[in-house]
Amino acid sequence: MWTDEDTVEVTIEGDRNVAVLQVLRDDPKLNFFYLADAAAVDYGPTEHFEVVYHLYSDRHPVWLRVRARVNRADPHVPSITGLWEGAMFHEREMYDMMGILFDGNRDLRRIYMSPDYRSFPQRKDFLLPDDAADSSAAGVRPLERPETWDLSRLSDELAPGVLAHVEGEK
Amino acid sequence: MTSEVKIPDPLDLDRDEEARLRRVAGMAPERAPAGEYAGFESVGLPERPPQTEREREVYSLEEGEMLVNMGPQHPSTHGVMRLVVKVRGEVVTDVDPVLGYLHRGIEKLCEEATYTTVLTYVDPMDYLSSMHNEHAPAIAFEKLFGVTAPKRAEYIRALVVELNRVFSHSLMMGFLALDMGGITPILYGFINRDEIVDMLSAISGQRMLFNFFRVGGVNFDANDEFFSRLGTWRGHVLKNVEMSERVITDNEVFRSRTIGMGTLSGRDAIALGVSGPNLRASGVPFDIRKAHPYSIYPELEFEVITQPGGDSNARYLQRIAEIKQSINLIDQIVDKMPHGAVQAQVPGIIRPKPGRAYAAVESPRGLYSVYAISDGGPNPYRFRMRDPSFVSLQAIPKLMPGRLIADTMAVMASFDPVMGGVDK
Numbered sequence: 001m002w003t004d005e006d007t008v009e010v011t012i013e014g015d016r017n018v019a020v021l022q023v024l025r026d027d028p029k030l031n032f033f034y035l036a037d038a039a040a041v042d043y044g045p046t047e048h049f050e051v052v053y054h055l056y057s058d059r060h061p062v063w064l065r066v067r068a069r070v071n072r073a074d075p076h077v078p079s080i081t082g083l084w085e086g087a088m089f090h091e092r093e094m095y096d097m098m099g100i101l102f103d104g105n106r107d108l109r110r111i112y113m114s115p116d117y118r119s120f121p122q123r124k125d126f127l128l129p130d131d132a133a134d135s136s137a138a139g140v141r142p143l144e145r146p147e148t149w150d151l152s153r154l155s156d157e158l159a160p161g162v163l164a165h166v167e168g169e170k
Numbered sequence: 171m172t173s174e175v176k177i178p179d180p181l182d183l184d185r186d187e188e189a190r191l192r193r194v195a196g197m198a199p200e201r202a203p204a205g206e207y208a209g210f211e212s213v214g215l216p217e218r219p220p221q222t223e224r225e226r227e228v229y230s231l232e233e234g235e236m237l238v239n240m241g242p243q244h245p246s247t248h249g250v251m252r253l254v255v256k257v258r259g260e261v262v263t264d265v266d267p268v269l270g271y272l273h274r275g276i277e278k279l280c281e282e283a284t285y286t287t288v289l290t291y292v293d294p295m296d297y298l299s300s301m302h303n304e305h306a307p308a309i310a311f312e313k314l315f316g317v318t319a320p321k322r323a324e325y326i327r328a329l330v331v332e333l334n335r336v337f338s339h340s341l342m343m344g345f346l347a348l349d350m351g352g353i354t355p356i357l358y359g360f361i362n363r364d365e366i367v368d369m370l371s372a373i374s375g376q377r378m379l380f381n382f383f384r385v386g387g388v389n390f391d392a393n394d395e396f397f398s399r400l401g402t403w404r405g406h407v408l409k410n411v412e413m414s415e416r417v418i419t420d421n422e423v424f425r426s427r428t429i430g431m432g433t434l435s436g437r438d439a440i441a442l443g444v445s446g447p448n449l450r451a452s453g454v455p456f457d458i459r460k461a462h463p464y465s466i467y468p469e470l471e472f473e474v475i476t477q478p479g480g481d482s483n484a485r486y487l488q489r490i491a492e493i494k495q496s497i498n499l500i501d502q503i504v505d506k507m508p509h510g511a512v513q514a515q516v517p518g519i520i521r522p523k524p525g526r527a528y529a530a531v532e533s534p535r536g537l538y539s540v541y542a543i544s545d546g547g548p549n550p551y552r553f554r555m556r557d558p559s560f561v562s563l564q565a566i567p568k569l570m571p572g573r574l575i576a577d578t579m580a581v582m583a584s585f586d587p588v589m590g591g592v593d594k
């Protein structure tokens with residue numbers, strides 16, 4: 001628990017997000033009925049992901065920030081589209097940009113990148129094309145050249161579950 | 171000869187009979203084939219395995235259904251956006267928005283930019299509310315860095331964002347009418363907008379991408395040209411707004427195409443994350459300026475306006491009411507504006523202490539918020555923007571089934587999405 005002038009912060013484990021958010025939304029004393037934002041943060045290749053929810057309540061003069069930790073090697077989180085339908089696009093964006101898989105989301109497709117794109121551009125270990133040649137991942141990242149896609153090499157970096165989802169084998 | 175052949179409803183006939191009749195009538199290519207993923211071909215997608223349940227639902231066709239691409243170059247999609255519309259005859263049965271044609275990866279770019287440069291990157295996102303786009307990161311970075319803007323700077327900020335809201339809303343009125351075939355209102359809208367844009371270029375130096383806000387203040391003080399233009403504009407703005415109101419509000423075509431169209435209940439709107447004028451038009455009094463007051467809004471007097479209807483017409487009336495409210499706020503701000511500095515003392519390169527900050531503002535399209543994380547360096551570690559029109563777009567697939575295909579754009583225009591913001 002951590003606060004600043006207008007935000008209260010709670011840190012939870014990723015798999016408890018639905019239970020926690022459901023209580024926050026449905027308890028009349030809390031009444032955090034509006035999902036203001038849902039975003040993912042990458043804390044680096046050796047650390048973890050975080051899915052961050054911001055909630056609004058008319059009972060409390062603060063924003064509530066719920067930070068859910070997600071394991072980077074196996075990035076599965078329950079989907080909250082059952083609580084707020086509008087989380088759909090947020091979750092699709094998080095999947096597209098970070099490669100986080102939301103279990104129970106029935107439309108987990110890419111939203112910005114094309115459907116056959118195979119990287120997750122907002123991860124911290126994704127380098128922009130400018131500096132890709134200098135990076136340790138040079139030649140591995142497919143970037144914008146689909147003819148160079150080599151899935152056997154990609155699968156070393158991506159968690160197997162993510163790759164299966166990208167491939168559509170699921 | 172052709173006119174004598176009467177074609178019964180093709181769905182009731184078997185394929186041979188239908189083909190024969192079409193041949194006799196000398197008309198129409200064959201129907202699109204029905205079946206799973208039959209739709210992929212008709213919207214120009216390569217064959218590939220299905221990824222999700224929803225994709226299977228949209229791209230599988232039943233007998234008599236077909237898919238139509240609306241966009242990405244459609245003139246009334248308010249930017250570059252594609253709607254895959256599933257139609258049965260002229261009735262929409264499903265809509266799948268396809269985004270990403272304007273995706274520039276601004277969030278990723280901002281991770282490479284200094285805090286001051288971020289404020290220039292966010293301008294072209296939602297290009298009809300650039301001032302609001304700068305306002306939220308400015309507040310968030312001030313929280314991170316622990317600096318407060320001087321009072322006069324806060325008043326100038328509130329003044330320019332309210333001006334920006336007026337021109338955004340007057341353009342929305344024009345575009346809504348334009349999507350229903352009325353050309354005149356958009357011209358009135360642009361007259362109103364150009365006056366405000368000239369005013370904002372007098373204060374910031376640029377017409378559209380203002381780059382006006384700074385961490386700890388604003389770039390320039392309000393000058394004489396700005397106030398002189400503001401006075402001239404204030405003299406006749408209400409007359410201009412009433413003029414466009416008279417052209418649109420009671421127009422019979424406009425009324426029949428907006429009343430009862432795209433009705434969204436307050437409960438659904440909250441679940442879908444719709445915010446701003448669109449949410450208030452569904453009767454939910456949620457306005458960030460009151461709910462989480464920022465800047466100088468606690469010092470101003472105003473009420474949250476709502477409409478009971480929830481349909482396209484209510485969303486339009488809500489915009490008009492908000493234009494008048496903003497003009498009232500502008501009067502109050504100019505009355506109360508104090509003297510003093512407009513920029514706090516901040517170093518050239520800002521290095522906040524490690525931490526996190528969240529700031530939300532009420533943009534013309536709703537809740538625009540920024541979540542910034544600092545790791546102590548000169549660039550934000552993570553910079554997240556929540557764009558209101560991105561989230562509001564989810565309402566379109568909910569509202570359109572059962573409506574005519576021609577109303578898709580009319581309902582979409584009433585939500586006033588801006589694709590620059592949707593695609594980031």
